[in-house]
């Protein structure tokens with residue numbers, strides 16, 4: 001579903017920072033793949049490269065069989081529509097209500113009106129926010145905002161959902177409810193999920209595979225049980241020991 | 248004192264009314280045309296910036312330069328310098344309608360900066376999310392940046408309008424009509440200090456009303472902090 005080979009990303013300014021170094025990764029259909037690492041390890045950069053929000057310096061990224069780094073213009077836009085992305089900061093449109101936030105990606109593709117509202121209704125039911133259709137983001141809790149963001153990311157029926165620290169701003173109870181929602185989306189809708197986090201608890205509760213990233217390098221990856229039960233690197237042990245950790 | 252003011256007000260009713268009308272005309276007309284030029288200019292400034300949605304170094308530098316030059320010329324000098332332009336555009340350089348030309352040139356660069364800063368307030372994450380959803384640059388401008396910035400843009404309109412009221416008074420002293428012209432002609436050249444006071448009061452009222460109305464509007468349409 002996602003195949004990355006020798007991905008390297010170097011930021012030029014102000015001085016060279018190698019955010020990703022020779023990263024290789026394979027996410028299979030149906031996976032909930034976790035990428036865990038400390039702050040500054042390069043997690044967000046990796047996600048941004050997959051979504052083509054950032055141009056890789058070197059290496060290849062295949063999403064669903066297409067080499068995404070070669071895409072331009074319309075094709076690039078179509079690729080982005082086939083991938084859902086959610087962020088730690090929700091990134092909702094503050095001047096639009098819940099229904100219009102969820103409908104936003106559909107409006108971008110000039111979907112017919114009735115179809116937009118039918119789909120929006122479905123999505124609001126899926127994330128349990130039908131009663132909040134006319135509420136604005138400022139009137140919602142963090143968990144509700146992330147639900148809106150998830151519904152919005154699913155609007156175009158993506159096969160892949162990329163999540164950048166989706167629960168890092170939430171309390172542990174709300175975190176569980178969001179993780180449960182993500183797991184249901186994976187199981188019931190067959191959406192492959194790549195989830196980035198610094199919390200080992202997130203990996204433990206929903207990921208079937210995990211990669212540990214440190215300073216732009218993958219230090220180990222494999223099935224969750226194997227990595228959690230028999231970590232081979234210090235950084236993994238550190239992450240296991242400090243389940244809370246900083247961002 | 249109060250009595251002489253009142254009688255001056257009664258005696259010059261039609262004149263003052265015309266003055267108010269001319270001032271309003273100049274302010275509103277130059278604000279409208281000023282935004283017609285300043286809004287796209289401000290959007291271009293924001294979009295072409297180094298951290299904008301489509302960085303264009305040279306374009307950004309040229310635009311920034313032009314805007315800064317426009318803003319660094321004192322308005323009173325600009326009016327005089329633009330007499331030939333007013334003649335070319337309006338057929339005359341005298342009167343409140345001709346003054347709109349220099350008012351627009353004076354206001355557009357300022358409006359461009361106001362718009363640029365309103366758009367710059369929008370969270371970069373929201374723009375990034377829109378891009379991740381497959382929005383084109385044009386859709387990001389028209390469906391994310393501008394709609395999200397509307398309350399701030401409205402506050403900008405009130406700042407620009409109030410500045411323009413002041414500029415109209417300056418234009419008035421140089422043959423532009425409006426309340427400024429009345430203040431100079433009667434209050435200064437003919438030593439009628441009541442007329443000076445009345446025009447000042449009228450200008451203050453104009454500014455206050457503008458400010459209050461736009462503040463209410465900005466608040467009413469802002470969906471944050473509810």
Ligand SMILES: Nc1ncnc2c1ncn2[C@@H]1O[C@H](COP(=O)(O)OP(=O)(O)O)[C@@H](O)[C@H]1O
Nearest residue numbers: 011013017019038039040041042043044045046
């Ligand atoms: N746009 C950028 N320009 C320069 N350096 C960047 C940029 N984005 C990220 N970095 C650097 O790349 C490294 C990885 O950042 P990031 O991917 O955000 O880490 P994480 O999400 O794991 O906390 C950090 O050292 C960060 O400072």
Ligand SMILES: [Mg+2]
Nearest residue numbers: 043044045165
């Ligand atoms: Mg990050």
